[in-house]
Amino acid sequence: MKQRLYKLVVILAIFSIFNLGAVRAENGYNLWLRYLPIENVQLRQAYQRQLSSIAIYKHSPTIDAALKELINGINQMIGKVPNISSIPGGAAINFKTNRLVLAKLDQPAIAAQFSTVERRQIGQEGYLIKTIRQNRVQQILIAANTDIGLLYGSFHLLKLMQTHQSLQALNIQQWPRLKLRILDHWDNLNGTVERGYAGYSLWNWQTLPGIIQKRYIDYARANASIGINGAVLNNVNASVKSLTREYLIKTAALAKAFKPYGIKVYLTAKFSAPKELGHLKTADPLDPAVIKWWQDKVKEIYHYIPNFGGFLVKASSEGQPGPGDYGRTHADGANMMAAALKPYGGIVMWRTFVYENKKGADRAKQGYEEFKPLDGKFADNVLLQAKYGPIDFQPREAFNPLFGAMPHTHMMMEFQITQEYFGFATHLVYLGSLFQEYLRKDTYQKGPGTTIAKVLEERVNPETADSNRLTGIAGVANIGTDVNWCGHPFGQANWYAFGRFAWNPMSSADSIAEDWLKMTFTNDPGFVNPIKKLMLGSREVAVNYMTPLGLSHIMNFATHYGPGPWSKFPGWDARDYHHADSVGIGLDRTATGSDAVSQYAPALAAKYSNLKTTPLNLILWFHHIGWDQKIATGETMWNSLVHYYYKGVKQVAAMQQIWQSMKGKIDEDRFNYVTQLLKQQHLEAKWWRNGCVLYFQQYSKRPLPKDCKEPGKAYWNYPTFKPDLPFPYHLDDQ
């Protein structure tokens, strides 16, 4: 009996050390930083030899963060805590005892291992990882010009281990292509998150500045692991309260906690703050008292937060105050704030999302119309932050014509990681594919090949490019207090992918998904390969059952969840977005219509003006097409539209099947959770399909193609399509 008990204890101990396979219970909190024990004995032993010790030259908060991560990660993965030692400044590395060395390139012994080009190329945030040998003794060097480079390099090494790669012959040079890699949190001070679907705000303003939750540090670690270096803490629909002394002190505590991880904090600045907080009569950006108010406020901010990043501003849009209220331009407003921030090295991110909802106007044109004339008028510490499409984070839009049209202005991209228009945290939609699609779009600004990635990196005009240029990208975060941070377990992939694309806009959605799956679930190719394929197709699947062929903004008006091509409220009519009538469907944005095509480079304008050369996935964005007209699918417009909706639903069913075949390959909890989510997604895909097909059929008056089963009508209160009905659970059998 005793012996049996002993055996059991031993078995349990082995299980708990190595947490074998699918038995480990997971709630997703550890994201892609799980550091699971390496089961492959050979690999584990190799890592044990290679990483038995870590040497550093100097301590600093950032290097200590790197050490902590390495010790923890290595210990968890190979079951051994590495020895830590210090090398005296100026001394050479001891090949006998130093296995992994973390050192800045200002150490001559380290610099000697790399070429001048390598050392320069990685700049202020990059790193080099190299396996070197002396007398058959092997050593791994992580080298950088800065401490933060060393932290990023450490995460890279841990990623190699998590994805089970050999460390035998490393020769890695990595550096970020964009300077500002920022998460925008649309968090309100009362703890709610605008368009947030993963719980409440991470920032507990009530307990700040006294309490620094572990969660804040884990957030910073996760961001640093993918190179994110900035966080805008509050909603673009801003509250002036965040600029009060009380809240600045709270923000300062977060800024201090994030600093070792290379993350700067930014705040949104409400344009009317001089009136609301300063009790001035005006917020006119040219008024001397207003200028002075902002100067004083910025001075106060830097007093509390010495490494403050700057402001993000939504102005003169959707009712927000702005320079337009005083007959001033966006440049007047942005430059006034930029001047106040300049002495401290702060910047302004000024959004180009200006939406007035003017009746009859093509909303897609407004941003360009307001900003294009201002090209070259912004101060050099201002970036214009433009959404990827000209309307609003739709499942697919044409790209925003401001990219490529502002050669004399710093342009940054705004993606939305939170799935406002993509089924919230219920639908599995891997946005890596979307990020890749837009970053690789050709603006033709300087002939073919002028991709948005190049525009963002300011590589379009190599003559004027210099390494101090201000470049950036922002993603609206999908993070909240849910135990797994993002709601949907696959939502984490979108946070991860955003960081990776921010680091290098020419990254591949495919390899990012692969890394993420291996680190987040398992290295088992029997899981990784099929699920990677599922992820890569998932965005297109959602487009198919929501807004195929270039349709946009036909979601429920109030929630942006579920179908609503019939949504009609005072000042808003979904029909302005789809133009379905007895003749056909889609918006004519060519010269015969709103002429939005003219905002693109001539080569593109010509391409989009002709239905035959317009990409199939954007035809309804640019053209009004007759129901019986044949399109590139080989079928009529009506039959094609219906077929896309039906295809989308079938594809979700296929996703469910693939997922079911993964049973046992990963932990039960996450498996079951995703199983339920996919079931719900399938129901909702039908909700979309049935609603849209039945609604558009009222205009087309055509029968469904023969292979499409009549959609269930029960939910729809057909044909009135009353909006805001509860969710159709009974769609199960329709």
Ligand code: BDP
């Ligand atoms: C829209 C959101 C709204 C945001 C706005 C913005 O529906 O909540 O305030 O964008 O980006 O997508 O400012």
